Amino acid sequence: MSTLDVRESAGPPTISTRFALLLAVACGIAVANIYFAQPLLExxxxxxxxxxxxxxxxxxxxxxxxxxxxxxxxxLGDLLNRRVLIPAGSVVAAVALVAVAGSPGPVTFFVASGVLGLATVVQQVIIAYSAVLSGPGSRGRVLGIVTSGVVIGILLARTVAGLLSDAFGWRSVYVVSALLMLGVAVVLGVRLPPERPGRPPVSYRRLITSVFTLTVHNRVFRVRSLITLFMFAGFGALWGSMALPLSAEPWHLSTSEVGLFGLVGAAGAIGAARAGALADRGRAQWVTGVTLTLFAVSWLPIAWLPHSLIPLLVGIVVIDFAGQAVHVTNQHLIVGVDPNSSSRLIGSNMAYYSVGFGGGAVAATATYSAWGWGAVCVLGAGFSVAALLVWAADRSIPRKPSTVD
Incomplete structure (x- = not known):
């Protein structure tokens, strides 16, 4: 661990930008694993x-x-040594990737894919640890950088998978990613700082029930997780169904061409890292209100997809910029409740993300089949407005201090 990676100050140590970028790359490599298959299904x-x-x-x-x-x-990041947990999870992901690449039939493929999804959450352990290693005055900046790696990894996974598959076959995608995950395990095993002493002991049962207890007892977590749920339902509605109209009349785009739209979304995600720095300066609520409004408005240009791709490109940049900004702000406020409980807080919050994204994608696919792209945009805008209403309702009700129970 280089002394340049963590800078000591009068308060808690602060992660350097260089080290935060390393963690962002590791997160992007890891999270891409669960999205590679989407353009390769056929x-x-x-x-x-x-x-x-x-x-x-x-x-x-x-x-x-x-x-x-x-x-x-x-x-488990709140219970075990994360310097061991993160490299170990990366190795398990690499083994699962090799199993997927070498699958002789569907049963092996499905089992290995399930294990791969399980191990891919190592990137959320990394995010939680980056929050612990950051002081309150820089946590938003660090989370903005590291979480940008996740969003870019998600958006570029389809593009990379399509290009590698066209050149070398679908199995090559998983072989290359396995090698990258082994590299992540080695680099982070060397570079991650040792655990700080003094974390209060907590039982595993209490950890895995956190999503329920936090939802019931912690207002900040409850509000921010509901925003996460509805916002990522909007994301799921867009990215889960957009390939359908793009591959139909009048565009007839190929899988690789559809995957290139992820590059546009990545550009929006990069700019949103600024939201974390604003949250550090106490502007988290302002950022949330403005960017949730942008998130809802972005569906207007997106709705032009059947007629023109230029408004669609603008809408993708705006929705990914706004979504990333809200996501970073959510995690900044949630971790601020108790940084020592960052793993259970972030893991539980991301459970809402998973349900929202998956539910939005399924709902959008069914909606498109029944009523077309216009109805999908109404659905996505409805999810976006719901997230905005949750934020507005929370702002209108007096709050009490929140803690992790």
């Missing part, structure tokens, strides 16, 4: 003999594994 199905009905289980199994990992593994 090729995977043809190779493994899985029909169209069974291909839907690919994403479902991986996301279920990810949700279980958020509930069962991420909270």
């Amino acid at each position: 090729e995977i199905g043809r190779d493994l003999g899985v029909g169209p009905a069974g291909l839907g289980f690919v994403t479902t199994v991986t996301q279920l594994g990810y949700l279980l990992g958020l509930l069962l593994i991420v909270p």
